[in-house]
Amino acid sequence: MTKNLLHHPDAITEVLSCRPCGLMTDVDGTISDIAPRPSDAIVSDSCRTGLAALAGSLDLVAVVSGRPAQEALRMVGLPDLVYVGDHGLERMRDGKVFIDPLAASYQEKVRAAAMELFWVLSPKPDLEGLFLEDKKQSFSFHYRQCPDPVKARRLILEALSRLDAARGLQITEARRSVEVRPPLEVNKGTALEALSAEHGLRGLFYMGDDYTDVSAFRALRAWRGDVTDKQAPGRRGFPAPTHRPDPIGNEYAKGRDRLETSPPTAPGGQGRPPLRSGGPIARRQPPGIDEAP
Numbered sequence: 001m002t003k004n005l006l007h008h009p010d011a012i013t014e015v016l017s018c019r020p021c022g023l024m025t026d027v028d029g030t031i032s033d034i035a036p037r038p039s040d041a042i043v044s045d046s047c048r049t050g051l052a053a054l055a056g057s058l059d060l061v062a063v064v065s066g067r068p069a070q071e072a073l074r075m076v077g078l079p080d081l082v083y084v085g086d087h088g089l090e091r092m093r094d095g096k097v098f099i100d101p102l103a104a105s106y107q108e109k110v111r112a113a114a115m116e117l118f119w120v121l122s123p124k125p126d127l128e129g130l131f132l133e134d135k136k137q138s139f140s141f142h143y144r145q146c147p148d149p150v151k152a153r154r155l156i157l158e159a160l161s162r163l164d165a166a167r168g169l170q171i172t173e174a175r176r177s178v179e180v181r182p183p184l185e186v187n188k189g190t191a192l193e194a195l196s197a198e199h200g201l202r203g204l205f206y207m208g209d210d211y212t213d214v215s216a217f218r219a220l221r222a223w224r225g226d227v228t229d230k231q232a233p234g235r236r237g238f239p240a241p242t243h244r245p246d247p248i249g250n251e252y253a254k255g256r257d258r259l260e261t262s263p264p265t266a267p268g269g270q271g272r273p274p275l276r277s278g279g280p281i282a283r284r285q286p287p288g289i290d291e292a293p
Helices: 009-016 045-055 069-076 101-105 107-121 149-161 190-198 211-226 254-256
Strands: 021-025 060-064 084-087 090-093 096-099 131-134 139-142 169-176 177-181 203-208 236-241 276-278 281-283
Touching: 009 203, 021 190, 045 060, 060 069, 060 190, 069 084, 084 190, 096 101, 096 281, 101 107, 101 254, 107 131, 107 139, 107 149, 107 177, 131 177, 149 169, 190 203, 190 211, 203 211
Parallel strands: 021 060, 021 203, 060 084, 169 281, 203 236
Antiparallel strands: 084 090, 090 096, 131 139, 139 177, 169 177, 276 281
């Protein structure tokens, strides 16, 4: 079963007693409702007010999003928070966006593959409504508005498996989207590890709703010492999977119910979701993603 943060006041108190203490949160589906198009999503005033209040009492409040860091800042509207964008490929400091140097070296290759894939897919009637999101370091193909999302996903992945331009790149999946990314082991889990070390955190909350957040939940377990069935000395952490309704239907509901029951894994990188090979393309595929609602 997933954990609702507010149903565990004792755990909240325990985590808050460990200082420095921080909160990291995803955006879409966590502090913002899922929208048909990324540009339609908004962060509610109540969530914004709550984050601002927490920023005044915690040692770190960070937004860790799949969106570009600048876009996450625009949505949240709180410039004093820390922003990590594109699942860890971007970091905003003092109003400036810093890009992972290795990711930047793949920009042209990633763009070329995404543009070619979009050109291949655009004529297909089953993919009417397909939306391409340009995040500079990566590109997301959103099939939420396609007539048959399950079939649309299959067509996208089949096209990718035949696309020479995508060889050697990483293909990831999230809620009704397929993403073309540089082949780097960078994700929300590595972002959590970096931020917690940088700020010397001893207490930490993480909120997220999607399979892209699983790496952060696993990293949090490793960080707090779950891999040895005991808390690391002085560290307390609380993973808080969240659920906001998907207006198109949510094929990941069962998967999210399993977020808190997946076994702990070893630190040092072993806790991240394994890369699976889709032919020559490295691909992350959440379990059960084929299941239609």
